Amino acid sequence: MIAANQPLQRPPDAKLLVVGAGGGIRHAPRASFVEHLRAGDVVIANDAATLPASLPGFHARTGEPVEVRLAGRPSLRPEDVGHFSAVVFGAGDYRTRTEDRPAPPQIRAGDRLVLGPLGATVERVLSHPRLVSLRFDGGPDEVWAGLARHGRPIQYAHVTAPLALWDVWTRIAGPPVAFEPPSAGFALDWHALAAMRGRGAEFATITHAAGISSTGDEELDRLLPFDEPYRIPEATAAAVRRAKSCGGRVIAVGTTVVRALEHAAGGDGTVRACEGVATQRLGPASRLRVVDAILSGTHEPGTSHYELLRAFLDDATLRRTIEELDARGYRTHEFGDSVLIERVPGV
Amino acid sequence: MTIPTDFSSNNTGAADVFRGLRVAITGGTSGLGLALVRELLGRGARVAFVARTRERVEQVARENAGAHGIVGDVSAKEDIYPVALQVTGELGGLDVLVNNASDLGPVPLAMLSDTECEDLERAFATNVLGPFRLTKALMGALAASAREGRGAVVLNISSDAAVNAYPGWGAYGASKAALHHLSRVWGEEHAADGVRFLSLDPGDMDTPMHAAAVPDADPSTLKRPEEAARELAAAVAAALGRRGALMTAQAAASSNSKEGSQEGATL
Numbered sequence: 334m335i336a337a338n339q340p341l342q343r344p345p346d347a348k349l350l351v352v353g354a355g356g357g358i359r360h361a362p363r364a365s366f367v368e369h370l371r372a373g374d375v376v377i378a379n380d381a382a383t384l385p386a387s388l389p390g391f392h393a394r395t396g397e398p399v400e401v402r403l404a405g406r407p408s409l410r411p412e413d414v415g416h417f418s419a420v421v422f423g424a425g426d427y428r429t430r431t432e433d434r435p436a437p438p439q440i441r442a443g444d445r446l447v448l449g450p451l452g453a454t455v456e457r458v459l460s461h462p463r464l465v466s467l468r469f470d471g472g473p474d475e476v477w478a479g480l481a482r483h484g485r486p487i488q489y490a491h492v493t494a495p496l497a498l499w500d501v502w503t504r505i506a507g508p509p510v511a512f513e514p515p516s517a518g519f520a521l522d523w524h525a526l527a528a529m530r531g532r533g534a535e536f537a538t539i540t541h542a543a544g545i546s547s548t549g550d551e552e553l554d555r556l557l558p559f560d561e562p563y564r565i566p567e568a569t570a571a572a573v574r575r576a577k578s579c580g581g582r583v584i585a586v587g588t589t590v591v592r593a594l595e596h597a598a599g600g601d602g603t604v605r606a607c608e609g610v611a612t613q614r615l616g617p618a619s620r621l622r623v624v625d626a627i628l629s630g631t632h633e634p635g636t637s638h639y640e641l642l643r644a645f646l647d648d649a650t651l652r653r654t655i656e657e658l659d660a661r662g663y664r665t666h667e668f669g670d671s672v673l674i675e676r677v678p679g680v
Numbered sequence: 681m682t683i684p685t686d687f688s689s690n691n692t693g694a695a696d697v698f699r700g701l702r703v704a705i706t707g708g709t710s711g712l713g714l715a716l717v718r719e720l721l722g723r724g725a726r727v728a729f730v731a732r733t734r735e736r737v738e739q740v741a742r743e744n745a746g747a748h749g750i751v752g753d754v755s756a757k758e759d760i761y762p763v764a765l766q767v768t769g770e771l772g773g774l775d776v777l778v779n780n781a782s783d784l785g786p787v788p789l790a791m792l793s794d795t796e797c798e799d800l801e802r803a804f805a806t807n808v809l810g811p812f813r814l815t816k817a818l819m820g821a822l823a824a825s826a827r828e829g830r831g832a833v834v835l836n837i838s839s840d841a842a843v844n845a846y847p848g849w850g851a852y853g854a855s856k857a858a859l860h861h862l863s864r865v866w867g868e869e870h871a872a873d874g875v876r877f878l879s880l881d882p883g884d885m886d887t888p889m890h891a892a893a894v895p896d897a898d899p900s901t902l903k904r905p906e907e908a909a910r911e912l913a914a915a916v917a918a919a920l921g922r923r924g925a926l927m928t929a930q931a932a933a934s935s936n937s938k939e940g941s942q943e944g945a946t947l
Contacts, residue, residue: 380820382764382765382768382820385765410772411769411770411771411772414769473770474748474749474766474770477765477766477769477770478750478751481762481763481765481766481769482762497761498761498762498764498765499760499761499817502817502820503820504819504820505820505823505824506820506821507768507773507774507820507821507823507824508768508769508772508773508824509765509768509769523819523869523870526873527872536827537827538824538827540824566827566828567828568827568828568829569827
């Protein structure tokens with residue numbers, strides 16, 4: 334697929350590939366997404382705003398430049414911004430493809446990182462030499478101020494213009510807890526939410542700390558997605574119950590919503606309001622208990638997002654879907670086109 | 681429509697309406713903004729305030745335990761998302777936004793034909809574009825609060841100069857008129873999302889801004905900002921209490937707009 338290289342959340346020509354429950358494939362303008370909803374459906378999106386999680390700076394012991402990409406935190410609590418897990422890159426920035434980036438200097442526990450106005454101590458090196466847990470100096474307000482002043486959105490080489498927060502915050506963005514944008518939500522705007530109401534469909538949100546999608550390092554990428562804290566409000570749990578009781582569909586906007594709802598689901602598919610940490614990986618062997626359909630970006634084989642789509646579709650239908658996406662010039666990555674996939678019964 | 685008890689009782693036992701609510705106030709280090717910071721902190725809200733001068737922000741944060749100080753200039757486009765990030769980051773979301781930071785335009789006040797373009801631009805950047813951008817950036821957080829049943833209110837500080845043609849107040853009045861109209865349209869567009877908009881005139885207050893506009897005014901004839909802050913808090917409490925009901929507050933547009941905040945409280 335072609336990489337979408339312009340930071341436009343809702344380009345007027347955005348496309349939507351629709352896979353119905355029978356496995357049939359249709360093409361539509363993405364702006365018409367809401368027309369695929371029915372009364373009683375509930376659309377659930379991730380309302381996380383995106384942190385400026387890319388922090389350039391240097392490694393104090395060696396004086397070498399580094400880029401720290403924050404990648405995880407223990408909870409969503411506002412004051413819980415002292416500790417993060419992070420992936421450390423060597424010199425350079427997003428304009429170099431991650432797989433071509435030089436390695437950072439060897440990092441040890443106790444090393445200091447100077448990241449603009451922020452100072453941090455490496456507490457531990459985790460399961461990979463470039464994956465560390467770090468602790469910021471200062472209290473929560475100082476950390477937030479430092480991130481606001483110095484951080485940039487995590488970015489990849491396929492988008493050449495430097496991204497600002499306004500490029501990556503969805504229209505519905507609330508708590509800033511995502512490390513990369515929950516980009517399936519780029520498709521939504523306030524007009525679409527009003528149109529949903531007009532069709533008798535509900536809109537609800539969860540908050541999920543969407544993690545980083547790629548590190549450029551095969552070993553590290555195999556560890557993705559990292560554990561991601563999430564929160565499901567009572568209003569959303571109630572909306573799921575209403576949809577289930579009236580035969581409506583639960584339509585997740587993005588893979589993070591699937592991950593959170595399915596993690597929180599009881600064996601009988603009920604969802605309770607809760608805070609949790611999604612640790613599971615979804616794939617062909619996963620049985621979805623809550624989510625009936627997904628609005629998602631287009632994903633290429635080999636990514637964890639693609640594996641998650643295998644929980645919705647049999648491999649033959651998914652192969653046809655990918656062929657169609659390629660043949661029809663769909664664009665991929667965070668600013669790309671979308672798919673709306675209804676779970677094929679029995680998958 | 682049901683009227684929750686916290687609405688009917690908001691003039692007496694209303695402290696609990698704000699308890700734990702997350703409130704952001706721009707222009708929070710002087711005048712009405714500072715009075716609002718203190719009033720809402722005193723009523724148990726979690727408050728973040730925004731102002732331009734680091735020293736003042738740090739001082740107000742020190743003097744008002746629990747308040748989160750944010751350094752930023754709402755008239756600067758580049759400052760808006762960093763401010764929104766800190767507001768939602770430090771509070772974990774947002775229930776009430778008060779767009780209070782205001783710019784008078786030319787000081788001393790000047791007839792429009794004597795007003796420098798830059799002074800008019802600054803007034804519009806602070807009084808119209810700033811609230812437009814910040815409200816837009818925070819709308820997701822506000823709507824999330826409304827979905828969860830906490831209610832969500834945007835209070836835009838208006839002025840009788842938004843409706844009356846006072847000579848010398850052209851830049852300020854025109855910008856406040858624009859903000860008032862934004863409030864009305866926002867209110868219509870987001871009623872179904874549960875986000876209420878108030879556009880209220882606090883009256884002529886004994887504040888640094890009023891002193892800059894009317895240096896020889898007798899302070900004893902002016903309202904105390906603390907009093908205006910109490911009235912505005914009551915109006916916000918009423919709007920929060922009326923979540924689920926359609927509410928269009930047009931206090932500043934009414935002919936007797938000096939009573940704006942009281943009118944908002946009893947709409």
